Amino acid sequence: xxTVNKEAPRHPSPGAGKRSERESxxxxxxxxxxxxxxxxxxALFVFGLIWMSATNPNFQWDVVFKYLTSAIIxxxxxxxxxxxxxxxxxxxxIGVFLALMMLSEDRWLRSFVAAYKxxxxxxxxxxxxxxxxxxxxxxxxxxxxxxxGETLFTLSGNAITPFxxxxxxxxxxxxxYMAEIIRGGILAVGQGQSEAATAIGMxxxxxxxxxxxxxxxxxxxxxxxxxxxxxxxxxxxxSVIALPELLYSAQTIYAxxxxxxxxxxxxxxxxxxxxxxLSVGQYFLEHKLGxxxxxxx
Amino acid sequence: MTNNEPMVWAEGVMxxxxxxxxxxxxxxxxxxxxxxxxxxxxxxxxxxxxRCINNLETIDGGWLSVDGExxxxxxxxxxxxxxxxxxxxxxxxxxxxxxQHFNLFAHKTALKNVMEGPVAVRRMKKDxxxxxxxxxxxxxxxxxxxxxxxxxxxxxxxxxxxxxxALAMEPKLILFDEPTSALDPELVGEVLQVMRDLAKGGMTxxxxxxxxxFAREVADTVVFMDGGVVVEQGxxxxxxxxxxxxxxxxxxxxxx
Ligand SMILES: Nc1ncnc2c1ncn2[C@@H]1O[C@H](COP(=O)(O)OP(=O)(O)OP(=O)(O)O)[C@@H](O)[C@H]1O
Ligand SMILES: [Mg+2]
Numbered sequence: 001x002x003t004v005n006k007e008a009p010r011h012p013s014p015g016a017g018k019r020s021e022r023e024s025x026x027x028x029x030x031x032x033x034x035x036x037x038x039x040x041x042x043a044l045f046v047f048g049l050i051w052m053s054a055t056n057p058n059f060q061w062d063v064v065f066k067y068l069t070s071a072i073i074x075x076x077x078x079x080x081x082x083x084x085x086x087x088x089x090x091x092x093x094i095g096v097f098l099a100l101m102m103l104s105e106d107r108w109l110r111s112f113v114a115a116y117k118x119x120x121x122x123x124x125x126x127x128x129x130x131x132x133x134x135x136x137x138x139x140x141x142x143x144x145x146x147x148x149g150e151t152l153f154t155l156s157g158n159a160i161t162p163f164x165x166x167x168x169x170x171x172x173x174x175x176x177y178m179a180e181i182i183r184g185g186i187l188a189v190g191q192g193q194s195e196a197a198t199a200i201g202m203x204x205x206x207x208x209x210x211x212x213x214x215x216x217x218x219x220x221x222x223x224x225x226x227x228x229x230x231x232x233x234x235x236x237x238x239s240v241i242a243l244p245e246l247l248y249s250a251q252t253i254y255a256x257x258x259x260x261x262x263x264x265x266x267x268x269x270x271x272x273x274x275x276x277x278l279s280v281g282q283y284f285l286e287h288k289l290g291x292x293x294x295x296x297x
Numbered sequence: 298m299t300n301n302e303p304m305v306w307a308e309g310v311m312x313x314x315x316x317x318x319x320x321x322x323x324x325x326x327x328x329x330x331x332x333x334x335x336x337x338x339x340x341x342x343x344x345x346x347x348r349c350i351n352n353l354e355t356i357d358g359g360w361l362s363v364d365g366e367x368x369x370x371x372x373x374x375x376x377x378x379x380x381x382x383x384x385x386x387x388x389x390x391x392x393x394x395x396x397q398h399f400n401l402f403a404h405k406t407a408l409k410n411v412m413e414g415p416v417a418v419r420r421m422k423k424d425x426x427x428x429x430x431x432x433x434x435x436x437x438x439x440x441x442x443x444x445x446x447x448x449x450x451x452x453x454x455x456x457x458x459x460x461x462x463a464l465a466m467e468p469k470l471i472l473f474d475e476p477t478s479a480l481d482p483e484l485v486g487e488v489l490q491v492m493r494d495l496a497k498g499g500m501t502x503x504x505x506x507x508x509x510x511f512a513r514e515v516a517d518t519v520v521f522m523d524g525g526v527v528v529e530q531g532x533x534x535x536x537x538x539x540x541x542x543x544x545x546x547x548x549x550x551x552x553x
Contacts, residue, residue: 196400196459199351200414200466201390204382210417215404292404292446 063262067253068269076249077270083163083235083245087170088228094171095178102183113179120176126237128173132165133241166238174231181223185216218289225282229275236267246270302365304329304470304501305350309359312345319345321525322359327470327503327518332496334512334533335505337522338548343505346522347472350503351392352385363392364469390418393463393471397478399455401447407434407458408443414466426465433461437491453484457491464495471495473504507552513537521545 053059067073098116101109120128160168189212197211198204239248250263305327312320319342327333335343348354349361352369361368366388370377380388401410411430415421421429434440437457447455456476463471473492477485489511496502496515506512512519512533519536521529521544529542540546 190400192396192398192400193402195353196394196396196402196462197413198353198386199389199392199394200462201386201418202414203386206417210413211402218404292406292448 058261059265060259060262063259064265064269067250067263067266070253072249072253073246073266073270076244076246079163079244079249080232080235080246080270081274083166083170083238084228084232087167087174087235088224088231090167090171091174092178092182092224094175095182098175098179099182099186102179103186117176117179120173125169125173125234126240129166129169129237129241132160132169133162135160135165162238162241162243165241166235166243170231170235170238174227177227178224181227182216182220185218185220185223186212188219189215218293221289222282222286225278225285229278232274232278233271236271302362303327304331304364305503306362307346307350307359308361310346310349310356310361311358312342312349312354312356319525320349320356323522323525323527325520325527325530327501329501330499331517332502332504332515333518333520334516335503335520335522336507336509336512336548337528338551341522342525343522344474347394347474347503347505350470350472351389351394352380353394355379363388386418390414390466391469393466393468395456395459395463395471395473395476397475399447399452399459399479401450401455401458401462403447406444406446407439407450410447410458411461411465414462418466430461430465433464434458436464437461438487451484452480453487456480456488460488460491460495470501470503473502473506475505475507477506477508509537509549509552521548523548 054061098113101113104110193211193215194207197207202210235245236247238245239251242248244252246267250267254260254263303326305325307323307325310320310323311318323342323346325333335346337343345354349356350363350368355369367377368388369380369385371380371384372378401407402413405413408427408430411433412423412426415426415429416423419426431440431443434443437460439454439457439461442450442454442458447458450458460471460476476492477488480488485508489508492502492504492511493515504512504516514533516533518530519533520527521536521540521542523544529536529540529545535541536545537549540549
């Protein structure tokens with residue numbers, strides 16, 4: 001406004017000489033009393049909740065702090081992280097192949113993926129986990145070889161540890177969802193992009209790797225981030241096959257001491273901590289990938 | 298590698314999509330250093346023919362060669378054998394293409410867009426590719442936009458970057474598919490100016506366009522296509538000012 005001040009006003013109005021006085025008038029906003037009341041009520045409610053949980057002896061905060069960093073809980077936490085990372089990596093790798101098969105022109109490849117998704121998304125994960133855990137009963141030995149030919153090597157059923165059963169169940173289930181996410185990301189990249197890349201002489205794999213995939217990631221990464229957070233919590237299902245991840249470790253303690261609530265709080269604190277860290281990481285990754293697509297960069 | 302064959306040589310080129318025959322025997326010769334403008338009504342197959350020239354679509358019949366090399370096939374005796382993917386890509390690298398909607402790589406800056414071909418296809422060192430790309434951006438008047446992403450460039454600027462990207466492959470031929478049709482009228486001029494300079498520099502160009510003034514001024518040959526065939530071709534004067542065929546006359550009348 002300062003530059004405007006130097007020029008003569010284009011539409012002189014009554015009292016034009018007193019510009020500065022009119023410009024410095026103070027603006028008064030109205031207070032919303034309804035909102036004030038709602039905020040007060042909310043504050044009281046939240047304060048009450050915190051007060052209650054802090055002072056209620058049933059929460060046994062001393063027990064919570066005693067176990068929060070105990071060896072058995074930390075070991076369980078580590079197993080949970082391992083399960084999350086490995087099954088997400090495996091699930092994503094399988095998902096990439098499934099997505100490429102879905103995008104292929106070959107009808108048989110597409111049908112295979114359709115059946116795969118139907119099976120793994122249509123049955124509860126809990127059922128799949130118990131199934132893989134019991135696979136040793138179903139097939140005590142698995143001969144790996146050519147159909148009708150010689151056996152190459154033999155997997156004995158006992159070789160499927162609970163950890164492997166858990167990984168298998170989580171990863172296969174996850175891959176069905178990741179396939180869908182990856183396919184969606186690839187389809188979201190305009191055809192003009194791969195055409196332009198082809199036209200400058202890139203080969204098909206180069207086009208995928210240098211042009212399509214980096215842009216698809218912009219769609220894939222946020223969705224995958226959500227899947228990781230979901231997976232972190234889903235690993236707790238694995239407690240049913242007695243694999244000592246975070247929840248099962250807490251359970252083994254309270255089975256002994258009957259301090260159920262405090263130990264569930266211990267587990268929850270760790271789940272929340274990891275989720276929060278993941279969310280921060282997701283934010284920065286999305287920011288980096290968004291370059292060239294936001295209206296401000 | 299100079300030979301005296303024409304740069305583009307099409308004889309009876311045919312192309313169908315399913316049961317729809319789009320190209321019904323295109324005959325066209327483009328000599329070295331020539332600018333050929335393709336005009337014709339919507340759906341006449343101009344884009345399809347252009348895409349056939351750099352093998353984005355494979356032809357179903359006829360003969361099509363660029364710089365003496367068959368497009369999409371190798372000849373063995375009486376047979377045309379489809380090219381391996383690698384060979385097809387290598388041949389495309391020498392043919393530039395500029396699209397109606399620019400198709401700049403959205404995740405790369407202007408500079409990186411131009412560097413992409415030299416780095417990924419010509420296997421140039423990053424530094425050399427950057428110098429080359431900078432020179433080319435300078436040539437299209439966009440040196441100061443090197444680090445800007447495409448979504449922050451105007452249509453005219455995007456199209457000029459796209460032309461620089463095509464030039465970075467040192468093509469022997471550049472194909473333009475309605476390069477100014479998606480632009481606001483006031484931005485058309487800057488793109489046409491770059492194309493005019495290229496033509497003056499002796500670049501062989503095939504341009505699908507609705508800019509009759511440009512065709513009149515720059516083209517050596519104007520080709521009128523309709524219904525998947527070449528109806529009439531000749532110098533701009535012959536085709537645009539004194540068309541012989543009734544279909545050409547009708548078309549020119551309709552575009553004003
Ligand atoms: N991939 C494709 N699959 C099926 N039909 C196609 C395909 N590409 C083009 N066609 C059809 O081929 C015909 C010619 O299309 P083409 O794009 O070559 O016309 P054009 O002369 O470039 O028209 P315009 O001036 O509108 O760009 C049209 O009927 C179009 O629908
Ligand atoms: Mg077209």
